[in-house]
Structures are given as C-alpha cells and as structure tokens.
Amino acid sequence: SQKIEQNSEALNIQEGKTATLTCNYTNYSPAYLQWYRQDPGRGPVFLLLIRENEKEKRKERLKVTFDTTLKQSLFHITASQPADSATYLCALAGAGSYQLTFGKGTKLSVIP
C-alpha cells in the first residue's frame, strides 16, 4: 500500500545548526512533493514544492532535495532559529490523480 513516512516525530537541535528532516515514501509514482510548516492551532503554511524531475530547490534558508531512486525527500533549514520551531509536514502528489497525501509531521524544536 502507499505510505509516506516522516522518520522523526520530534527533532531537537541547537540554534545556528542545520536541521534536516526526512520524508520517505513507498508505492508512489510522484508528480511532486510539498513541504509545509504548521504552528499549534493554525493551518499549515506552504513552504516549497519540488517536482519529480528536480533534484534540489532553495528558498532563503530552506533547501529541499528529492531523490526518486531512494524515494526520499530531505528538508534542510540552515542557521536555524528558535522561531523555526514548528511541525513540518511533507505532502506527496501522485502522478495522475495529484491527490495530496501528507506525512504525520516532524516537530522541530530549536533550542537557544
């Protein structure tokens, strides 16, 4: 069956370090993958989209990679700040249906 897994439920890192979050999938032919940030009591906020034929995307301190051979996306936040503390969700759109399936999220805590 199709599955999306975000390996860590929670990740604690020191301020200034690079946070790396992982999203793995099985039994998908992906069209694209999205990353979102969600703060408590709020709806998710779109961060980045990467398509299946792209290897890497960057936006300010954020970087996403997409490896369709490994069936994995990595999400990096460089020079992390306490304000980056939130839950980060990955979402995969399958080719054809484009229905978004979300991982359960990784709660990132950046410690000052």
Place this chain on the structure above:
Amino acid sequence: KAGVTQTPRYLIKTRGQQVTLSCSPISGHRSVSWYQQTPGQGLQFLFEYFSETQRNKGNFPGRFSGRQFSNSRSEMNVSTLELGDSALYLCASSLAPQGWGQETQYFGPGTRLLVL
C-alpha cells in the same frame, strides 16, 4: 488580500447529528480542498473542488460530502456524526487544481469539531 476564512471556528455536536462547515477562499482562487486532521491519522485529504465540480475525493465514507458555489465558496457536510469525526477540519484554496502548475495551497485556520 484576505486569507482563507472558515466558519465556525469551533463546534460541539452530539453523535447522530449532522454538521455543515463553510470555507471562503482567497479572492480569485477557484480551487478549494478539504482536509481532516487528527492526532492519530494526521492530515487526510477529503475532497477537492474546482468550478463547482468535485475533482478528487479521498477515502472517506459517504457521510462526508461537499459542494462548491459559483463564487468559489465551499461547504462540507458530515451526516450522522460519530465520535471519531472529532477533528480539525481544514480548508485550503489555490488558484488552480493540484496538477495544473499552480499548486500552492493556502490553508484556513480550520474548524475544530468535537462530537460528544
């Protein structure tokens, strides 16, 4: 530009009742998607509407239904509520449907439904 608005923000119902939730997309956005978020299952896709037509539907029972109006506003309805329907229901709008090249979704704050 105003963001996605959802009403009501909080709702308490009892088992067996039905509920209607409303979503107003960002002005100019014609695609609306609905999601259910629970601690156990995470964020799950319910349905997607574009130009008053349902384009996609998630794996939910027929008790969950929706519609979209000509002004792109959308409603979702849950009939015969069950305890397990307690969740945060999120609406998201985008310029175009998923897969059309403008996939950025903007989420509303959600409606928190509690079924007793």
